[in-house]
Amino acid sequence: MVSRNETILIVEDDPQIRNFISYSLKQEGFRYFTASTGQSALSNLVSEKIDLLLLDLGLPDLDGMEIIKRVREWSEMPIIVVSARDQDKEKAEALDSGADDYLTKPFSATELMARIRVAIRHLHREGGNKQQSKAGVGDLMIDFDKHLVYLEEAELHTTPMEYSLLSLFFRNIGKVLTTKYIIKEVYGVGYGPDTQALRTLTASLRRKIEKNPAKPRYILTEIGVGYRLSDE
């Protein structure tokens, strides 16, 4: 059993789900606290040193969105949201409010652990050197200083917009970015809600970096929510 330093807070009202998550976390060597209500979650967040928050959106007392907003007032800790399948709107809203990732019920423990590892890695990367000059996933590499992209060691030509989109993904490896957020970051605030341009841009970028754009290895589509740069 690996021992880790991170402490995770599980906020989930169903005891069975709470149990198996706790067990899996223990197996992975994480320390954890559990809370079954929003109120106890908030008091735990204040009294303990929590590194990552695992939050069920459907809590009996508080709206999950409310908890995200309150946490974001004082902390940058990764937040992974758990929700039911037909709550796309809530998912996107949670991500826009500051959540880092989401999982849909029923989720497998393996999947959950993978997501938690990504979030923790993300946390360390940001905590360590904020001004990193290079980042890479698989055969894809980006040099932030030189504004260059490499695929399998070879320099890849990208348009300024494609670079801008790709660098946004590389600054948020593994994190789900909502369409709304990407448009705001890449096209600017005044651009409006037109997703068509973003789809076209993503398609052209995929045609450059993916072997098969409909079976992407790097830029994954989260239907109804947004995109994510794969971390594996």
Next chain:
Amino acid sequence: MIAAHPEEEKMDTLKNKISGNDPYCVLITITMIASATSIGLLFRAISFPEANIVIVYLLSVLITARITRGYVYGIAGSVIATFAFNYFFTKPYYTFSVNDPTYIITFAIMTVTAFITSALTSEAKQNAMEAQEKEAETSALFQLMNRLTDAADMSEIAGITTETISKTINCRAACLCFDENGRPEQSFIQQQSTGKQVRRKVHDASEITDSIEGLRTAFAIGEEFYDWPIYGRETILGILRIPKETAIVMSEPNKRFLRSVIESTALAMDRFRSAQQQQRSREEIEQERYRSNLLRAISHDLRTPLAGIMGTGEVLMDMTCKDDPKYSLVQGIYKDADWLYSLVENILSLTRLRDGKLAIAKQPEAAEEVIGGAVNLMIKRYPKYEIKVRVPEELLIVPMDAKLIEQVLVNLLDNAIKHSPSDSEICVSAVKEENNAVFTVLDSGNGISVSDLPNIFKMFYTARPEEGDSQRGIGLGLTICEAIINAHGGSIEGHNRTDRQGAEFVFKLQMEGSKDGQQK
């Protein structure tokens, strides 16, 4: 109730004006002239000057004009008075001849004076009468509006209108209401007598509708009734029926009154209808909220424990060695929970789709992204299978609800995997054909048996695999696919491959017309 007397009196006057002949008025005229003559004879007996007699005659004409209706009696009176004066009071008496020619002037002046007097009097009376009529009409209308405001339903409105019309025009008026689809109701209300209304069956509904539809004048002429349509803001609300014999002789003021009544009735009916509609939509919203709350509660209450069972099962499997008999037991629990979960999801989706309540939020989406999303899910679920994906080089933008189309692809791929050995090839592709995006899911399994082919999209129909129920289908997957594609206005079909063994499912979505979808 409407005050009866002024109306009835008015009705008499209206009738008299039309007929222009009333024994009562003739009697008055004769009586007045006779009285004047008697007084004149009395005056002559006591030797009053003749001028007084002339004045008495003028007075009698004036009174005649005042009491009788119309100009006729006044004018007749003045002529008769002159002749009477000539007959009784000028020498030679009791003849129409005159000895003194100056009397001719007296006659002329007397006639003219009587004429003018009677004309003025009649006109004043006429004006007063008209004013009275108008006032009565106004008050009748006012009362009608007052009563219509309190009416609780369409037939009550019709009843009140019928009663008012019947009283004012003195006939047995009727009113036929139309339903919300613009079709006449089964029966109409008719006034039988004061305070008594009957319902009569409509025999010629289609005839009535036809005659009203083709109407260019204010009313339609039927066998028993003249029909005045009552139009609302959008549709016809009913017709007002006046018996033929009354309608033919109806005067201008009566028609005017009728139009006002129809207008007020239309307003009242319109108001009632819109209130009714508001009420109904409020109820619908309420029901819809109740439904979605219920669905939400059910789905939450079923999904949460199933997610718990599945997660725990997975953890237990991880803890158990694969050779341990416990492993397969736990795996059984996991699979059953998974199956149950899919069933719950499918039933929920289908309930929403079947009701037509599931809002299809069409947005331009990239076909490759939706396929990619579905394939990604399947790879996670079945890592052993190889799924090939083919999309055109050109980006295919299709208006759709991406989440639902993803579900269609997942269901089709799931089907393909269930009916294929693990090393066989499964292929999903999208191409553009004219104005359609055509999605295809191919497998190289056993294909669909001939007996199953016509039933594959039917609810709860599952093909019976030879190996028993080890891989039970849910029997809803394809039904849901069909419902989703239909909701998108597309088409879906399934058949066996012609090039080799295996099944092929194809669905088409329209590429243009996204504007329609968005506007909805």
